[in-house]
Every structure is written in structure tokens, then in C-alpha cells.
Amino acid sequence: MFPFVYGGEGPVNTTLLSLSDLVIGYDEPLSDPISLTVGPGEIVAVLGPSGIGKTTLLRTVANLVMPLGGSSKIHVEPVGGLGYIPQNLGLVRHATVAHNVSLGAGVRMKWSFGMFAERRKRVSEALAAVGMEHKASEPVRRLSGGQKRRVATARTLAQQPKLILADEFLSELDDTNATAVMEAVFPLLAKGSSLIMVEHHEEHALKYATRVWELIDGRFSDLSVQAWKERQVGGEAE
Amino acid sequence: MKVRLFVIIGALSLLALVLLSDLAGGDWGRFGDGLRDFVVFFNESMWPPDWSVLEARTYPECESRLEFTCSIGYIGMVETLKIAFVSTILGFLGAILLSPLAARNLQSIWISIPVRVLLAAVRSLPSLIWALLFVIVIGFGPLSGVLAMTFYTIGYLGKLQYETFEGMNSGPIEAGRAMGLSNRAIATNIVIPENSNHLLSQLIFMFEYNVRHGTVIGIVGAGGIGYYITNYIKFFQYEKVFALLILIFIVVIIIDLISLFARSFVNEQGDVRRPTWMNLLLKKTEEKSQADSLK
Numbered sequence: 001m002f003p004f005v006y007g008g009e010g011p012v013n014t015t016l017l018s019l020s021d022l023v024i025g026y027d028e029p030l031s032d033p034i035s036l037t038v039g040p041g042e043i044v045a046v047l048g049p050s051g052i053g054k055t056t057l058l059r060t061v062a063n064l065v066m067p068l069g070g071s072s073k074i075h076v077e078p079v080g081g082l083g084y085i086p087q088n089l090g091l092v093r094h095a096t097v098a099h100n101v102s103l104g105a106g107v108r109m110k111w112s113f114g115m116f117a118e119r120r121k122r123v124s125e126a127l128a129a130v131g132m133e134h135k136a137s138e139p140v141r142r143l144s145g146g147q148k149r150r151v152a153t154a155r156t157l158a159q160q161p162k163l164i165l166a167d168e169f170l171s172e173l174d175d176t177n178a179t180a181v182m183e184a185v186f187p188l189l190a191k192g193s194s195l196i197m198v199e200h201h202e203e204h205a206l207k208y209a210t211r212v213w214e215l216i217d218g219r220f221s222d223l224s225v226q227a228w229k230e231r232q233v234g235g236e237a238e
Numbered sequence: 239m240k241v242r243l244f245v246i247i248g249a250l251s252l253l254a255l256v257l258l259s260d261l262a263g264g265d266w267g268r269f270g271d272g273l274r275d276f277v278v279f280f281n282e283s284m285w286p287p288d289w290s291v292l293e294a295r296t297y298p299e300c301e302s303r304l305e306f307t308c309s310i311g312y313i314g315m316v317e318t319l320k321i322a323f324v325s326t327i328l329g330f331l332g333a334i335l336l337s338p339l340a341a342r343n344l345q346s347i348w349i350s351i352p353v354r355v356l357l358a359a360v361r362s363l364p365s366l367i368w369a370l371l372f373v374i375v376i377g378f379g380p381l382s383g384v385l386a387m388t389f390y391t392i393g394y395l396g397k398l399q400y401e402t403f404e405g406m407n408s409g410p411i412e413a414g415r416a417m418g419l420s421n422r423a424i425a426t427n428i429v430i431p432e433n434s435n436h437l438l439s440q441l442i443f444m445f446e447y448n449v450r451h452g453t454v455i456g457i458v459g460a461g462g463i464g465y466y467i468t469n470y471i472k473f474f475q476y477e478k479v480f481a482l483l484i485l486i487f488i489v490v491i492i493i494d495l496i497s498l499f500a501r502s503f504v505n506e507q508g509d510v511r512r513p514t515w516m517n518l519l520l521k522k523t524e525e526k527s528q529a530d531s532l533k
Contacts (some may be wrong), residue, residue: 022303022496059412062412062416063416064412064415064416077418078418080253080418081418082417082418083417084412084413084416085413086409086412086413088407088409089409089413090410090412090414091410091413092410092411092427092428092431092432093432094431094432094433094434095431095432096434097489099427099431103414103417103419103427103428104417107418107419110430136333155413155450159417163418165416176350177326210387
């Protein structure tokens with residue numbers, strides 16, 4: 001739709017995303033101008049009531065929606081550097097689980113004779129990480145909601161992106177499965193990737209987040225988890 | 239919402255009736271007379287169907303053990319099916335190459351608009367006119383029919399395909415685009431597999447359409463069962479025409495059943511294991527034998 005905005009190497013190689021006076025929205029602005037940066041290994045939880053613009057923020061960062069003002073720059077490789085899990089997961093329903101995961105595995109691969117074996121290896125490793133290797137040849141449409149979420153996670157794991165944008169990918173999962181999915185993602189984060197996740201369930205998100213972006217009535221706040229919790233306590237006391 | 243929908247449908251129906259009245263010159267009696275004339279014509283000229291079209295021709299002599307295979311009906315139908323099959327496959331290949339280029343959600347308007355214009359140009363000529371053109375250029379015979387229907391299939395199927403692609407859920411495309419996949423990779427790895435059910439359905443519909451149209455292009459000498467139908471009409475042998483029409487109808491029904499079966503592999507319906515008649519009968523027999531043994 002829109003050209004991928006490749007910001008080049010981030011400032012002192014530590015920035016994966018930089019937003020500068022970014023105004024999100026379709027016709028009307030949904031937020032104040034947002035300016036911030038995201039570094040390696042961060043887990044950002046985007047919180048706020050339904051319909052407030054959390055998904056629009058994520059889609060704007062993914063360059064799928066044109067910003068109303070300011071700019072959003074991603075300092076990762078233009079091909080394969082960004083992983084995006086949309087709210088409806090964006091899986092190819094009539095294709096197999098392995099096909100979906102191989103989309104992530106093959107995105108950066110250059111053609112070679114060993115490419116297919118390498119891709120198969122990555123697919124099976126990613127599926128094993130989310131406990132879905134036994135469903136590799138099953139069409140996605142036959143899976144449950146939770147299983148589909150794990151396949152979407154496996155696709156991202158196989159892709160090995162530097163920045164992951166996930167829209168409610170832990171919802172529909174019980175605590176055990178949410179933990180299992182996050183544990184599968186941790187090795188990627190340990191290598192320096194960052195995760196920005198829109199989550200409806202605050203408990204799920206805050207369990208793992210290192211930072212909170214809150215969007216309420218057009219006001220955007222960038223807080224540490226501790227600061228966000230203190231603000232909640234203060235709000236309740238008032 | 240419902241009231242508005244009824245008003246729109248009502249207004250469109252009224253407009254259609256007014257236009258029909260205009261086309262009929264206000265003479266509604268012609269419809270009644272026409273129907274009566276058709277009943278008389280059908281009873282006197284078409285009924286009963288003359289099934290001699292399924293008997294072996296006297297010349298050339300039939301060398302097959304199955305005489306049926308030397309009949310006009312069989313030879314014409316097989317030739318029509320061959321023309322329809324070849325042109326559907328070639329047309330599908332042409333369309334599947336062009337339609338991702340024409341879809342607005344996959345390409346910029348600088349590519350999609352010219353490809354759409356090309357498909358519209360190919361589609362604007364009916365298969366009959368294409369057949370006429372190829373008969374003039376190549377000569378009489380099935381090859382003209384194949385080329386005519388291939389071109390028409392590209393135009394028609396191309397439009398159906400790009401409209402299907404444009405109507406699909408944007409999630410998978412956005413995920414692919416965000417991860418940096420090229421438009422070609424998105425089309426081949428996401429869009430085509432995601433729409434496989436529709437593509438298969440359209441492919442089989444087009445085959446059925448080409449089988450039916452095989453009867454029409456025969457009129458201009460482009461081969462198939464239509465050639466024989468035209469000849470019988472020329473000699474007022476309407477009973478034989480009716481028999482060949484029944485044959486086409488049966489083939490179309492069979493294609494429809496094949497379509498139902500083929501599509502069950504790529505849709506949710508196919509995921510539900512339904513008992514077959516054979517299973518039901520065998521189960522009944524097993525239950526009966528078990529009941530007998532208990533007695």
C-alpha cells in the first residue's frame with residue numbers, strides 16, 4: 001500500500017523504532033503528537049479502552065496506514081526486519097500450518113540449493129517452539145483460536161524479525177498457553193528484538209511488559225510499568 | 239435498513255418492468271401468444287426426443303466395439319468437452335498471470351488499470367465473435383473454437399479472479415507486506431492459496447460455461463456438438479436437437495457434481511466427514527448381523 005519507510009541504522013545502533021510528532025488516525029486525529037524511541041529487548045504493552053486507536057497506532061508504525069502528521073521510522077532491514085501479527089492473525093486459512101510458517105522462514109532467504117532444507121529446518125524449529133509440530137500438515141482453518149495464535153507466533157519466530165508488532169496475540173489464550181507463547185518469543189527478545197503488543201487483557205500484558213504506552217481520550221502516555229501501576233493506584237484513590 | 243433494501247429492490251424491479259414493456263412495444267399479449275406457440279412447437283416438433291443421435295453413424299463405418307462411441311451425440315460431445323477443457327486450462331493460466339496484476343490491493347493503479355483495460359477489451363468480444371474471427375483467420379474446426387474460448391476465458395476469469403482478490407480479508411496481505419514480502423510473493427504464497435476455494439469454483443464454473451458455449455460457437459463452424467445442432471436446425475430435425483440438448487444438460491449436471499466434490503477439498507464443508515450412502519448401507523448390514531447374532 002505505502003512504501004516501507006526504512007529509517008536506516010538507528011541512532012548509535014540502539015534504536016529500532018523512532019516516532020517523531022506522529023499523529024495517528026484516519027480522518028480525525030486519534031492522539032496527541034507522539035515522539036519516542038524503542039530500543040532492543042523492550043516489551044511494550046499498548047493499553048487503553050476499546051476503539052481508542054491502539055490498533056491504528058500499530059498499523060501506522062507498520063506503515064500500513066498513512067500518519068496524519070509527523071513520521072514513523074523503523075531502523076530494521078526492509079525485508080524481514082519487521083514482524084506483524086494483526087488482530088485476525090493474518091494467516092492463510094486454506095494453506096497448511098507449515099506453509100504459513102514457511103512464509104516467515106523464507107522471507108530473507110536468497111535462492112540456493114540448500115534453501116529448501118534450511119527453510120524446512122527453520123519451520124520445524126519454530127513449530128516445535130510453540131508445540132505445534134504435530135499439526136504441520138493441517139490446514140489452518142481446522143485449528144482452534146488458540147492454536148492459530150501459536151501458528152502466527154511460529155511464523156514470526158521463523159522470520160526472526162528485529163521488531164515485532166502484535167495485535168492482541170495473547171488474547172483467547174489461557175494463562176498456561178499465554179506463558180508458553182511468551183516463553184517461545186523470549187529467545188528472540190534475548191537476541192535484541194523488541195515486542196510492541198496491543199493487549200486487551202492488562203494482566204497478560206503487564207506480566208511481561210517492560211514499558212507501557214497508554215492511550216486514553218486522545219492522550220498518549222509513555223510510562224514504565226511501575227509508573228503506570230502507581231498512576232492506577234492514585235486514580236483509584238481519587 | 240430492511241425497509242430501505244425493500245424500497246431499492248422494489249424500485250429496481252419496477253424499472254425493469256417499465257423497460258420490458260418498452261422493449262415489447264406495450265404489447266403484453268405477445269408473451270401469452272408466444273408461450274402458446276412454444277407449447278405447440280414443442281409438442282409437434284421437438285417431442286419426443288430422437289435418440290438416434292446416440293446410434294452409430296452409417297458412414298464412416300464404426301470400428302469400435304462400442305457402437306455408441308461412433309454416434310453424433312458422443313463424437314460431438316467429446317469434441318466439445320475437449321475444446322472446453324483445453325480452452326479452460328489455457329484461459330485459467332492466462333488469467334491467473336494477469337489477475338494479480340489487475341487487483342488494486344496488490345498493485346499500484348499504474349499497473350492495475352492498464353491490465354484491467356486489457357482484460358475488459360478481451361472480454362468485450364463474446365466468444366461467438368472471437369470464434370468468427372478465428373474461423374476467418376485459421377479456418378473451420380475445433381482449433382478456432384479453442385482459441386476463441388481461451389481468449390474469452392482469460393477476459394472473463396481474469397475479472398472474476400481480481401474481484402475475488404480485492405474482496406479478500408486484508409489481514410494476510412498486511413502481514414506479508416509488513417514482513418517485507420514482494421507483491422509477487424504475496425500473490426503466489428498468500429493471495430492464491432487463500433482464495434483457492436473460489437478459484438477452483440470459478441475454474442469449474444468456467445469449464446461448465448465453455449461446455450455450454452461449445453454449442454454456440456459450433457454455429458460459426460468452430461467445431462463441437464454445436465456444429466451438429468446447427469445442421470439439425472437447418473434441416474428442421476428438432477427432435478434430434480432436443481436429444482442433444484438433453485445430453486448437454488446431463489453433462490452440465492455431472493460437471494456440477496464434480497465441482498461439489500472438488501471444492502470439498504478446500505473448504506470447511508470438506509472437513510466434516512459425512513457418511514456416504516455405502517457407509518450407511520454397510521453400517522445397517524453390520525447392525526442387523528449383530529442383532530441377529532444376539533438373538
